[in-house]
Amino acid sequence: MNPTLPSVSLADVRAARELLRGVSIETPMEESRWLSALVGGPVLLKCENLQRTGSFKIRGAYTRMSRLTEAERARGVVAASAGNHAQGVALAAQMLGIKATVFMPEGAPIPKLNATRGYGAEVIFHGAYLDESLLEALRFADSTGAVLIHPFDHEDIVAGQGTCGLEIMEQAPDVETVLIPLGGGGLVAGTALAIKELCREQGRPDVRVVGVQAAGAAAYPKSLATGAPVALDSMSTMADGIAVGRPGQVPFDAVREYVDDVVTVSEDSLSNALVLLLERAKMVVEPAGAAAVAAMLDRPHEFGTPAVAVLSGGNVDPLLMGKLIRHGMAAAGRYLQLRVRIPDTPGGLAKLLGELAALGANVLEVAHERLSTQLQIDEVEVRLQLETRGLPHAEKVVGRLRDCGYQVWE
Numbered sequence: 001m002n003p004t005l006p007s008v009s010l011a012d013v014r015a016a017r018e019l020l021r022g023v024s025i026e027t028p029m030e031e032s033r034w035l036s037a038l039v040g041g042p043v044l045l046k047c048e049n050l051q052r053t054g055s056f057k058i059r060g061a062y063t064r065m066s067r068l069t070e071a072e073r074a075r076g077v078v079a080a081s082a083g084n085h086a087q088g089v090a091l092a093a094q095m096l097g098i099k100a101t102v103f104m105p106e107g108a109p110i111p112k113l114n115a116t117r118g119y120g121a122e123v124i125f126h127g128a129y130l131d132e133s134l135l136e137a138l139r140f141a142d143s144t145g146a147v148l149i150h151p152f153d154h155e156d157i158v159a160g161q162g163t164c165g166l167e168i169m170e171q172a173p174d175v176e177t178v179l180i181p182l183g184g185g186g187l188v189a190g191t192a193l194a195i196k197e198l199c200r201e202q203g204r205p206d207v208r209v210v211g212v213q214a215a216g217a218a219a220y221p222k223s224l225a226t227g228a229p230v231a232l233d234s235m236s237t238m239a240d241g242i243a244v245g246r247p248g249q250v251p252f253d254a255v256r257e258y259v260d261d262v263v264t265v266s267e268d269s270l271s272n273a274l275v276l277l278l279e280r281a282k283m284v285v286e287p288a289g290a291a292a293v294a295a296m297l298d299r300p301h302e303f304g305t306p307a308v309a310v311l312s313g314g315n316v317d318p319l320l321m322g323k324l325i326r327h328g329m330a331a332a333g334r335y336l337q338l339r340v341r342i343p344d345t346p347g348g349l350a351k352l353l354g355e356l357a358a359l360g361a362n363v364l365e366v367a368h369e370r371l372s373t374q375l376q377i378d379e380v381e382v383r384l385q386l387e388t389r390g391l392p393h394a395e396k397v398v399g400r401l402r403d404c405g406y407q408v409w410e
């Protein structure tokens with residue numbers, strides 16, 4: 001077979017769908033009125049964050065593992081994953097009665113680790129990034145005979161993830177653009193293949209399929225330009241699900257054939273999309289799962305509608321979520337940090353707090369600084385953290401304090 005032609009067909013995706021009946025769920029497709037207004041046409045969210053195990057990964061993992069022979073099942077399986085594939089493999093192994101060992105990069109999110117162990121898999125930490133964990137999983141497979149369940153570079157994985165594409169075409173038959181988070185390529189390859197081949201089969205207008213990578217871990221653009229998978233030297237992104245340094249050959253061939261564009265998004269866009277999805281769409285997603293929406297926020301008029309954004313996963317560490325919310329709120333002017341000089345006299349602080357109360361700014365923290373050499377003997381510096389109603393309100397607070405004669409630093 002010519003290695004550069006996609007080795008997965010629409011028939012393979014349809015067969016995977018039969019295997020997955022009663023295993024994965026058909027996830028909901030929700031219209032987002034907030035995004036529709038921004039983009040100027042209907043935007044639908046394909047909610048794989050609500051899939052079993054919290055991401056699309058169960059689709060590929062179960063498809064691959066249910067096709068193992070009795071002898072292979074007896075040897076057990078091994079996988080490498082930052083967390084979502086691990087959960088997919090662990091649940092599939094539990095359902096099929098197979099022993100699973102998973103190598104995770106150190107620093108994998110705690111909820112993903114706990115969930116993987118909860119499904120009964122053994123977890124071993126190795127390496128800083130997925131690519132290193134994967135090499136260790138390969139060594140483990142060589143030395144123990146366990147079958148490696150690759151997170152993206154296998155025909156059955158691509159076919160399983162492609163079932164998401166079949167659902168999109170049924171749930172949004174008039175879709176014009178589909179945006180999908182892209183890491184190693186399994187999800188985009190399978191979904192794009194299913195969508196494009198269905199269009200061809202039904203003789204309907206083509207659908208534009210766009211893969212979205214984190215700018216700090218974007219291996220596809222260079223690989224596509226080169227014509228073969230090329231490894232990145234380094235990666236830096238909070239989106240652990242799509243932090244993959246080298247595309248897989250199987251998905252790469254399908255991406256080359258079926259995907260119209262690959263775009264990248266910044267860390268700021270990812271965190272902004274994640275917080276807006278929470279606030280406006282009531283959707284909990286992880287950073288990788290917000291990538292398609294981040295691309296829409298960056299380029300609201302670039303994608304034809306109706307458009308579908310795949311929310312590929314929702315397994316976010318609550319600690320990270322807390323940090324992102326605080327960061328997002330600060331960027332939106334909802335938190336204001338100030339240093340204000342006041343006279344060191346009785347009632348000085350009370351007067352300042354009275355001004356703030358009259359302005360409707362809520363005080364979260366107050367600290368008194370007396371010992372700085374910058375201060376006169378009769379002065380005190382007050383550090384304040386305030387809650388405001390947004391940037392215009394924050395500007396009004398600072399302006400009013402200055403009008404009252406206070407020296408203020410932001």
Ligand SMILES: Cc1ncc(COP(=O)(O)O)c(C=O)c1O
Pocket residue numbers: 055084085151152181182183184185186187188240241242244286288289312313314
């Ligand atoms: C939430 C999420 N989105 C997207 C991806 C990317 O999938 P793929 O490696 O198949 O491109 C992953 C992979 O782990 C993921 O966990």
